[in-house]
Amino acid sequence: MRLLINKLVLGLSSLAAVIGLVFLGWILITLIIKGSEALSPYIFTHDLINNGIRNLLFGQFVLAGLATIIGIPIGIMAGIYLQEYSNGSKYADFIRDLSDVMMSAPSIVIGTFVYAVVVMPTGHTAGWAGVFALFVMMLPIVVRATDDMLSLVPTELREAGIAIGASKYHVIVNIILRAAKVGIVTGLILAFARVVGETAPLLYTSGSSVYWSTDLSDTFPSITVSIYNLATMPDDKMVQLAWAAALVLTFFVLILNLLGRYIIREKHH
């Protein structure tokens, strides 16, 4: 009887795993088949106005990149505060809980929030509003990644630094951050991968544009919002381009994730 239950559970969990893999494979295969139709060097060298995705890719990276550049220092410093300076206060626990809630907040809610506080008062969508929305999404991820990685650094290492005459500041900068470096960098890559593929926070904030743009105070191109727009167009060519753009984006996020995981694995060996 026990053997039977064992086999049954094993079978069911294997089946569940297979179902998960089937869908992932299905998505990837569909993407590759549909996406490769319009995939060509041409789309990487032309903007959307000329049926390319160059401006979309550039826009996406500018938005996510700026959000990362602003989010990383603030997030890391907040993580350092939580782990090194808060001494387990209730305030720190509150920030941790809040970050966890923020991380699971639906991205459309964050998009709507930024729409209400930035886009509505200024009256138009702008690249900066998109950057802000992605920053809000990213911040709790960086905070918690830093917090978690610092918590893995043994207390003895902090004490050893202090015991050799280093100030707390020097111990944190020269010893603790260095010991946690690989973990934090991995967290940052995964955080970037998380926001670079977001649509909802950008939909009402940075808007969309078919032109090349470097002006963040105006409507700004992004690949995710444009995929959404193109996919709903009646023109087959545009739908094909949407598939190609989706394929490019997916592979990019996949590579970032693999890179993050690879670094984690390297660290453990």
Add this chain to the structure above:
Amino acid sequence: MKDIANIMEIQDFSFTYPKAENPSLKNINLPIKENHITALIGPSGCGKSTLLRAMNRIHDLYPGCHYEGAIKLKNQDGSIGNILDIKKENDFIALRQRVGMIFQKPTPFPMTIYENIAYGLRIAGIKNKNDLEEIIVKSLQDAALWNEVKDRLHQDARGLSGGQQQRLCITRVVALKPDLMLFDEPTSALDPISTLAIEEMILGLKEKYSIAIVTHNMQQASRISDYTAFMYLGDLVEFNDTDVMFTNPKEQQTNNYITGKFG
């Protein structure tokens, strides 16, 4: 007991951890003798590590500790200061440079072997590259670690074996030329051969340095220490020459502990 100068004198010392109701150490009086090794022994929870960690005030990393009494440290000019009076960050840094500490687990910093030693030296104000080099080589030679690491000085210190890491941590403290070195069960995470190497190193150090060592291992205390303090439940039960302590202790409790009746 022979009349030997004290590097440190702990007087009527009591210590209470943050948020604790009762003191973990009660009314301790203990001298630490210059250029000798003093071992602190006792069962788990007796307060021996707590006492050791008060000697460089590493407890102060965690706010809310309460001290009473005095811990007097002899300065290089012969004057005496109470380390419990220290309040400023700079004075804490100076104290820890003079009273070094080695921990139970090896704690190499995440940097090269060379940088592990250079780090503390730079903080102590030695920045000249030649001076650094000279001190680092000399310290490693003194620690009998030089031959093992001379070809890998610029490799990550975390690649060394556990015993080598611990000897590096000791070297790192020795390089600062402290007045007193505190060892908190330095061999409890190591194998017997590494333990022997560390014990020999500690014995060699007492010519130049004063040493206090916490150990669980009574054989270790009897092998390397000149004086032994036996602690139990936050009290100092007995302090004596190690020879006397292990052959003819005054207190019944000490006798029970060293003969293995409890522990």
